[in-house]
Amino acid sequence: MRTPPHNTPLRPIATSAINTPLWERCMKFETARACVIGAFIGLGLAAAPQASHADWLRAESERFIVYSEGSERSLRDYVQKLEIFDRVMQYKSGIPISTTPPRKLPIYLVSGRPGLLKINPNSGDITVGTYFAADEDIFAAAVRTSNSDGVSGQDVLMHEYAHHFMLGNSPGAYPAWFVEGFAEYYMTAAIDVNKNEVLLGGYNANRAYWIMQEDWIPLDILLKSRPDEVRRESQRATYYPIAWLLTHWFFSDPARLQQFQAYLTDVSQGGDSVEAMQRATGMSLDQLRAALRRYTRVRLTGNRIQGQFPTADITVTRLPRSANDLLLINQRMKLGVPEDDRAAVNQEVTRLAARHGEDPFALLVAGHAGLRLGDAPAGERALLRLIEIEPDNVEALQLLAEDRLKKTRETDDEDEALTFRREARDYLARAYAAASNDYRTLMLMTEMRQGQSSYPNDNDMLAMGLTLDRAPQLASVRFNYASALTEKGDRAEAIAVLRPLANNPHGGGASKAAVRMIAALEAGGALPDLSDDEIAPQISQTEPEAPTPEGASPNAPAS
Known part of the structure; x- marks a missing residue:
């Protein structure tokens, strides 16, 4: 059930194929890393100047509520790009662009890993973003900048938002590899507000490295397994890269896209994922693997989407000073605090609230x-x-x-x-x-x-x-x-x-x-x-x- 649509069309839209020499650029991993990080910084706050104070700002738009300690200008730019990203996903997924979500997604942008730890003390050492689905709240949190390995909180946020979008807008039940491949495909979107265009089909440097350097996860395991079901470390390392590659391969050609739709229909009706893939493509898994290998050696086809993207209606408010002390710890409590930590957290909240x-x-x-x-x-x-x-x-x-x-x-x-x-x-x-x-x-x-x-x-x-x-x-x-x-x-x-x-x-x-x-x-x-x-x-x-x-x-x- 959806709320009535309103008139915020993406006008007009033009989609064109672009041949991007991704793998030629990927000959040097560091070159690829610099290229992809530059694209992610284009999503918003990574290089933005920070405000001189630490007060939290709240920006609300049609689809998002974003909290940040950064400057108002960079926050507005960030939310505008999120709105464009969502509209492009709607367009590419065949959803009416004027459809509004029944609920806006809250996002918390923090200055570094300590901010993530305030929300989730179990955040991993290299974690730069997390998506939470709890009874009290459904929200995401991400670091505004890249970590020491060059991993950006923005690409992570796009990956997780793609999952959120798929669960909220797609009634079908998709195989796990495509759930991840879909998120990997969209997370590298490069949004240029000045040119009114979005480039889809870019690559993540780390994923590219694993595709070019290492043995791949066997396709039968990829097609039938969730990531947490893959036991061998080398296979886990290439789960996401090959899921992205297979998705990219299907999305880049109209004929293959029709085959992919047939595959999804087959699987949704109870067909075995491996057999459905072979029926849809007319290839054995060995032949499909060879086709994917050949695909890595050519200019990969991406998509350029152009249109007069509407300016998002964004309302920015400054939160009270109490938010500086309590905003993130309140989100932690929504996730549930282990019994051994409850007394200490309660004392901390009591002290700060006072x-x-x-x-x-x-x-x-x-x-x-x-x-x-x-x-x-x-x-x-x-x-x-x-x-x-x-x-x-x-x-x-x-x-x-x-x-x-x-x-x-x-x-x-x-x-x-x-x-x-x-x-x-x-x-x-x-x-x-x-x-x-x-x-x-x-x-x-x-x-x-x-x-x-x-x-x-x-x-x-x-x-x-x-x-x-x-x-x-x-x-x-x-x-x-x-x-x-x-x-x-x-x-x-x-x-x-x-x-x-x-x-x-x-x-x-x-x-x-x-x-x-x-x-x-x-x-x-x-x-x-x-x-x-x-x-x-x-x-x-x-x-x-x-x-x-x-x-x-x-x-x-x-x-």
């Missing part, structure tokens, strides 16, 4: 910490005070409703449980009136109904359908909806809801659980119980650039 008195954001984060991390009375006091100041604060109302639902489950007193449920319902009604499009409110409304004798009724199914429309990236949303559909006897639709999650390369335990659920549904059995690990938040930590193999020189000529 600096800002009755600042609304400080009250929100203090309330969030209190309810989540162990001091529930203090958390409730902060949130109740906040809704006195801001009666329509949706996050505060959601947190209070969630707290009442928790108390409903924990009490043995029926009258007390009824009181808590009524309070939860009142808070959710206020939250829904303030923002009817918020997926979190819809999720809590469904949770409140679970266990009732009439659940799931038609209103429950409508609410879950709306929630899936607004948060298709969430595993818990798909699990709940699929379970309700199964209870209603619609097993085929339940399987369709679970398929994208089952094929998600970064779904972790949730993807494996979806596979088990689909197997049970196809066999006509009962759905399996899910563990906490299987429904935990999904963290798509930046796929690290595969390192240059030991003993090999990145400047060695390509063979």
